[in-house]
Amino acid sequence: MNTETFRIFCDVVYYQSFSRGAKANNISQSAATQSIHRLEKQLGAQLIDRSKRPFNLTPEGKICYEGFREILETYDSIVSRVQSSSLQDGGVIRVAAIYSVGLHDMSKSMRDFMKTHPHSKIRLEFLHPEKVYQAVNASEADLGIVSYPSASPEINVIPLRSEEMVVVVPPDHPLARERSLKIDKLQGLDFVAYDRDLPIRREIDRTLRQNGVRVNVVTEFDNIETIKQAIEVGIGVSVLPLPTVMNEAERGLLVAIPLVSPRLTRPIGVIYKRRKVFSSSATQFVEALGGHVR
Numbered sequence: 001m002n003t004e005t006f007r008i009f010c011d012v013v014y015y016q017s018f019s020r021g022a023k024a025n026n027i028s029q030s031a032a033t034q035s036i037h038r039l040e041k042q043l044g045a046q047l048i049d050r051s052k053r054p055f056n057l058t059p060e061g062k063i064c065y066e067g068f069r070e071i072l073e074t075y076d077s078i079v080s081r082v083q084s085s086s087l088q089d090g091g092v093i094r095v096a097a098i099y100s101v102g103l104h105d106m107s108k109s110m111r112d113f114m115k116t117h118p119h120s121k122i123r124l125e126f127l128h129p130e131k132v133y134q135a136v137n138a139s140e141a142d143l144g145i146v147s148y149p150s151a152s153p154e155i156n157v158i159p160l161r162s163e164e165m166v167v168v169v170p171p172d173h174p175l176a177r178e179r180s181l182k183i184d185k186l187q188g189l190d191f192v193a194y195d196r197d198l199p200i201r202r203e204i205d206r207t208l209r210q211n212g213v214r215v216n217v218v219t220e221f222d223n224i225e226t227i228k229q230a231i232e233v234g235i236g237v238s239v240l241p242l243p244t245v246m247n248e249a250e251r252g253l254l255v256a257i258p259l260v261s262p263r264l265t266r267p268i269g270v271i272y273k274r275r276k277v278f279s280s281s282a283t284q285f286v287e288a289l290g291g292h293v294r
Contacts, residue, residue, distance in 0.1 A: 001039065001042060003071070003072060003075055004025070004035075005035050005038070005039055006068040006071060006072055007025060007072055008021060008022070008025050008032050008036065009035070009036055009039060009047070009064065009065070009068060010065060010068050010072060011025060011138060012032060012036065013048075013057060013061070014137065014138055016054045016055070017054075019032075024140075036048065043060070045060040046058050047061035047064055048061055070275070072139065073273065073275050073276060076139055077276060091119075091120060091121070091279055091281060092121045092122075092123055093120060093121070093122050093123070093143070093279075093281065093282050094123045094125075094141045094143070095122060095123065095124045095125070095141060095144075095145065095285075096125050096126075096127050096132045096135040096141035096144045096145070097124065097125070097126055097144070097145040097146075098126070098128070098129050098132060098146050098147060099126045099127075099128075099223045099224065100224040100241065100244050101145050101268070106124070106145075109288045109290070110122060110288075113284070113288040117281050117285075120281045120285070122285070125141070128222060129146050129147070129199065130197075132144040132146050132271070133146070133155065133271065136271055136272060136273055137154055137155070137273065139273065142272065142278075143270050143271070143272055143282070143285075143286065144270065144271040144272070145160075145268065145269075145270055145271075145289075146271060147199060147241075147266050147267065147268055147269075148199035148200065148203065148266070148267055149267065149268075149269030149270070150199075150271075151271075155271050155272070155273065155274065156271065156272055156273070156274050156276075157269045157271055158270040158271075158272070158286060159267065159268075159269045159291065160269050160270060160290045160291045161267075161268050161290055162265040162267050162268070163241040163242060163244075163267075163268060164242045164258070164263075164265055165204075165239050165240065165241055165242070165259055165264035165266055166241075166242045166245070166256040166257055166258055167181050167237060167238075167257040167259055168231055168237060168238050168240045168256055168257075169231065169237045169254070169255050169257065170231055170233075170234050170255070171252060171253070171254070172234075173237065173255070175237070175255075175257065176255040176257075178257050180257065180258045180259070180260045181259055181260065182259075182260065182261040183207065183208065183211050183213055183261065184211065184213055186215050186237070187214065188214065188215070188216065189215055189236065189237055190215075190216050190218045190235065190236035190237070191215035191216060191218065191236050191237060191238060192218065192219055192220075192230045192231055192236040192238040193217045193219070193220045193221075193238070194220065194221065194222070194227070195220050195221065195222040196220065198222065200266060201220075203264070203266075204239050204264075207262060207264060211262070216236075218235060218236050219236070224241075224244045227240065228244075228245060228248060228254065232248075232253055239259065239264065240256075241266045242256060269291070270289065270291050
């Protein structure tokens with residue numbers, strides 16, 4: 001038995017799929033299946049009940065999953081600390097972020113950090129929110145940056161900031177000259193919404209419902225850039241975080257109107273795996289973003 005076998009087993013269980021677990025480890029599905037068969041033979045116990053779809057863990061499999069994950073977390077932390085030490089407190093910090101955080105939003109923090117930590121490298125990848133959680137859970141990312149961060153038995157949260165939400169309209173819209181708006185002004189308007197599975201969509205829907213406001217959702221998208229483009233061409237209006245539209249507002253492409261009743265904010269936070277041991281450079285990167293590792 002070795003850490004590679006443990007990782008294959010844990011990934012297969014996490015993804016509830018032999019093919020996806022194999023892909024996460026850059027091996028074939030057949031190799032993943034054989035690896036788990038060998039593990040079961042060595043332990044003398046069936047770990048996965050394959051008679052059902054999706055498969056279930058046996059009681060012995062649950063024990064192994066919990067224990068192997070702890071071993072892998074400890075091993076990955078040791079490797080990270082050794083690599084950081086050998087690179088003069090550097091190493092690679094793997095960051096997964098939602099699209100709407102954007103390079104423009106993180107650039108100053110990253111630039112300042114790189115000046116003081118020239119031996120560190122930041123590997124930044126933009127993903128769908130669900131994929132950010134998956135990357136952190138699977139130890140494919142050291143840190144995740146998401147909106148409406150949610151803690152769990154596997155995930156810790158470091159709050160970063162709250163972003164003001166504003167009504168966004170094209171320059172020729174009847175509301176474009178308003179200095180501020182109450183949410184009832186959205187009644188009956190064509191609305192460009194986020195996809196239903198996103199936390200920000202659920203929060204906006206909840207606020208509209210609580211205030212008795214009904215909008216006409218004409219289209220839905222999973223990222224802010226596409227929503228902004230739809231607003232620019234006059235498809236409808238939306239409610240977006242102010243930092244994400246400041247560039248377009250300054251260029252006169254969109255108009256951002258403060259929402260004063262009720263006031264909405266979008267929380268941004270860092271997520272990471274519980275029991276993870278940060279290198280000093282990773283800790284200082286979080287601090288550069290505005291958070292503090294507990």
